[in-house]
Amino acid sequence: MGQKKIKVKICVGTACFVQGGADLLLYEDFLDPHLLGLCEFEGTSCLDACKRDAVGLKAPFVEVDGKLYSEMTPRKLSEILKEAAHVGG
Amino acid sequence: MNDLFIDVDYHQRFKSGQKIAGDVFLQSRDSTSCQIVCTLSDGLGSGVKANVLANLTAHMAHKLSFSPMHLGKSAKIIMNTLPVCSERKISYATFTIADIRYADKDAITVQLIEYDNPPAFHFSHSEAVSIATTSIELHREGAFKQEIIRQSSFTLRMGDRLVMFTDGVTQSGMGTHFPLGWRRSGVCSHISRLIAGNPDISSRELSGAITGKAYSLDGMDAKDDITCAVVYVRKPRRTLVVTGPPFTKERDADLVRKIESFEGKKIVSGGTTAQIVSRLMEKRVSVDLSSWSPGVPPASKMDGLDLVTEGMLTLGKVATCLEQKIPTNSMPNDAVRRYVSLLMDSDQVHFIVGTKINEAHQDPNIPVEIGIRRTIMGRIRKALEEQYLKETVLEYM
Numbered sequence: 001m002g003q004k005k006i007k008v009k010i011c012v013g014t015a016c017f018v019q020g021g022a023d024l025l026l027y028e029d030f031l032d033p034h035l036l037g038l039c040e041f042e043g044t045s046c047l048d049a050c051k052r053d054a055v056g057l058k059a060p061f062v063e064v065d066g067k068l069y070s071e072m073t074p075r076k077l078s079e080i081l082k083e084a085a086h087v088g089g
Numbered sequence: 090m091n092d093l094f095i096d097v098d099y100h101q102r103f104k105s106g107q108k109i110a111g112d113v114f115l116q117s118r119d120s121t122s123c124q125i126v127c128t129l130s131d132g133l134g135s136g137v138k139a140n141v142l143a144n145l146t147a148h149m150a151h152k153l154s155f156s157p158m159h160l161g162k163s164a165k166i167i168m169n170t171l172p173v174c175s176e177r178k179i180s181y182a183t184f185t186i187a188d189i190r191y192a193d194k195d196a197i198t199v200q201l202i203e204y205d206n207p208p209a210f211h212f213s214h215s216e217a218v219s220i221a222t223t224s225i226e227l228h229r230e231g232a233f234k235q236e237i238i239r240q241s242s243f244t245l246r247m248g249d250r251l252v253m254f255t256d257g258v259t260q261s262g263m264g265t266h267f268p269l270g271w272r273r274s275g276v277c278s279h280i281s282r283l284i285a286g287n288p289d290i291s292s293r294e295l296s297g298a299i300t301g302k303a304y305s306l307d308g309m310d311a312k313d314d315i316t317c318a319v320v321y322v323r324k325p326r327r328t329l330v331v332t333g334p335p336f337t338k339e340r341d342a343d344l345v346r347k348i349e350s351f352e353g354k355k356i357v358s359g360g361t362t363a364q365i366v367s368r369l370m371e372k373r374v375s376v377d378l379s380s381w382s383p384g385v386p387p388a389s390k391m392d393g394l395d396l397v398t399e400g401m402l403t404l405g406k407v408a409t410c411l412e413q414k415i416p417t418n419s420m421p422n423d424a425v426r427r428y429v430s431l432l433m434d435s436d437q438v439h440f441i442v443g444t445k446i447n448e449a450h451q452d453p454n455i456p457v458e459i460g461i462r463r464t465i466m467g468r469i470r471k472a473l474e475e476q477y478l479k480e481t482v483l484e485y486m
Contacts, residue, residue, distance in 0.1 A: 012386040013360035014401050015449040043376025045360030050449035
């Protein structure tokens with residue numbers, strides 16, 4: 001296939017972890033196994049988004065292929081990744 | 090902080106079938122007068138009766154060694170006070186008292202007083218050093234045997250050990266492996282081998298290894314209570330804990346310099362702090378997504394640091410675990426377990442607490458458990474000092 005993997009960065013900083021980030025770390029359980037194989041997961045101690053309060057974005061934050069997403073939930077993440085895989089594939 | 094640490098610990102195995110020891114070991118530290126007193130007593134018989142005799146003896150000897158009273162008189166008081174054994178119609182318990190003064194760091198003086206316990210060993214690294222003793226005869230009224238107290242004084246230096254034990258150790262294996270038991274000479278060469286094999290062996294491990302060997306010589310069926318206590322003079326194991334960014338950005342470089350120059354284990358707690366350190370030390374932080382548990386975010390790895398964790402949640406849990414004395418082997422494999430293990434394995438902990446306020450934690454949606462950094466660090470420090478007798482230093486930045 002030689003397809004480039006989708007890079008997913010999950011923030012595990014305090015603010016993200018307590019506001020839903022902990023659920024995202026269970027990605028192996030809620031993501032489709034096929035989709036899981038197309039992604040590369042990484043944790044990060046802070047994406048620096050929580051401090052840019054002027055933007056008005058809320059935790060938890062996830063970065064997919066360099067693009068920042070806020071108020072992430074397992075369902076939302078799964079949809080974003082499906083879309084990314086579709087575009088990429 | 091001190092450049093010297095006196096590690097005192099002991100290990101004990103009960104006589105087969107007993108649920109309580111007939112040997113008692115006590116230790117107390119007085120950091121203002123730089124004094125440590127260790128007392129080891131073996132009561133007559135075994136079980137509860139022996140424990141009562143040994144406890145009485147050890148506590149009296151312990152208290153009396155802090156008083157200016159003459160030694161011979163103290164010993165007489167102890168022996169006259171002990172209750173009489175109903176079977177043997179005598180009152181008897183042995184004791185060893187080590188009075189250690191460490192005001193002078195280069196020469197720690199030890200006053201050793203022994204009554205009927207096997208003579209203690211002084212080891213300089215793996216070599217046994219002989220101890221010159223003087224004997225005092227008590228001539229007590231109502232004595233049923235000749236009562237001789239051995240007295241000696243010597244100095245301990247860096248790397249030296251004092252090993253004390255009861256006759257359960259020297260008489261182990263009697264009649265099976267050895268006609269007269271393991272004996273002092275056997276114990277001595279075994280200790281020497283243990284230290285040569287592991288020069289930094291801690292008091293806890295060494296005393297455990299000695300009682301373990303004695304227990305195996307007895308065929309895993311101890312014929313007497315087996316107790317060994319070790320005093321070890323060594324360099325302190327140090328740990329640096331850094332949490333929170335400095336109040337002003339200009340001090341970031343200062344903080345990193347402190348981390349780099351510190352000798353010992355290094356822990357950084359907090360995402361922002363880790364990023365500052367990573368940027369200035371030019372090392373990558375990688376989050377280890379495999380080890381986390383509900384309530385404790387994953388730990389990270391970074392070259393040059395022993396542990397990198399999230400901040401307030403992890404620290405809050407660490408404080409609670411320390412306060413409640415939760416054993417590390419019952420904790421899940423997460424950052425808190427590694428954190429507590431590192432702290433347990435240190436003698437001195439240096440805290441550098443950044444005072445910058447994290448705007449992201451001011452959100453009203455954030456649970457109240459995310460407390461104030463300084464309060465949580467205060468709890469950790471108090472627990473380490475009061476419950477684990479660690480030395481700590483706190484620095485704000």
